[in-house]
Amino acid sequence: MWRLSRLLLLLFLVRDCSTSTWQNPNRPFMSLDPNVHYNLSTFTAPDAIQNLASKKGPLLFIATTNHLYVLSASDLHVLQDLITGPTNSSECDLCSKCDMGSARPAQAEDTDSKVLVLDPVEDLLYSCGSSLRGVCFLHEFDNYEILYSSFLFRAASNSPSLCPDCIASPLGTVVTPHVHLRSVLFYVASTVDSNVAGSYGTTSVSIRRMLTSQDGFAADFHSLTVLPLYMNTYPIHYVYTFSTDKYVFFLTVQPESGHSKNYHSRLVRLSATEQEMKR
Incomplete structure (x- = not known):
């Protein structure tokens, strides 16, 4: 009888818990004190921020038209202002x-920032702009500034027909640097048209290998490009890129078909363990 009573009590408690409604306890919202003056770190760019x-680490890199800023990550204080354009300017030391x-x-x-990425291993920054045929700069830095x-x-x-060092497109480029077998590979995806793909032009999707001399990219790279017939009528906009240990991904916005006015998104996947675009 005692066991039966205990069982009935347990069933009652379970039933009571299952039918009750849990409510979030009321907790006061803690807002900023209007009587206190808060000094928040800020950085105001002269133009729209195009890349960061x-x-x-202690540094933050921000790119705008004709400028590459090096900021202290803790208080957003400007440590350096590298002039990247116009390309004929006497103030452009990089030029x-x-x-x-x-x-x-x-x-x-003028130089609009198209690519601003960090090396996955070393303290190196790669910046590629819309000027100078999309060629990139390599910046060595320490905890305080860009050194070289x-x-x-x-x-x-x-050459005009093959330019392994032409990386960025003025219409937009995304890059994921990836280390494979001690080599730095650039997985590059660019929006192109007939003008961009012309003399010294970049390609739609490519895998570029950085030379060990760190002064350019190997000429034996694999790539894919939209067929010339559709280059101006079938735009592919690459809006984001990310990677895992085995794959590199590109997120695109593009027409549903060659003659469609409707756009949709696609996800492109490349192997991160092959330098050839086999899959």
Whole structure:
């Protein structure tokens, strides 16, 4: 009888708990005290921020038109302001490093930031802009500043028909750097049209291998590009990229078909363990 009574009591408690409604306890919302003056760190850019890069450390990199800023991550204080354009400006110290020979555009260009990524291993920053045929700069930095910048272009190794060092498209580019077998690979996806894909043009999707000399990219890279017939009528916009140990992904916005006015998103996946675009 005692066991039966205990069982009935247990069933009653279970039934009572199952039918009750749990409610979130009322907790007062803690807002900022209006009587206290808060000094919050801020940074106001002169133009729209086009790219930023950071990792665990004291520095934050921000790019706008013709500027690359190095900020203290703790208080957003500007430590450096590197001038990246216009390309004919006497204030652009980086532009003086650009030995491109006949490949250098004759007309002065503003530099919009298209790529700003950090090396996955070393304290290196890669910046690629809309000017100078999308060629990139490599920046070495420590905990306080950018120490040295180099131009990743070898005039003798690039031509109008094949330019391994032409990375960024003025229409938009996303890049994921990835280390494979001690080599730094650039997984590059760019929006292109007939003008971009012309002389010294970049490709739609490619895997570029950084040379061990760190002055450019190997010429034997694999790539895919939209067929010339559809290049101006079938735009593929690459809006984001990310990676795992085995794969690199690109998120796109593109027409549903070659003749459709409706757009949708697709996810492109490449192997992160192969330098050839086999799958």
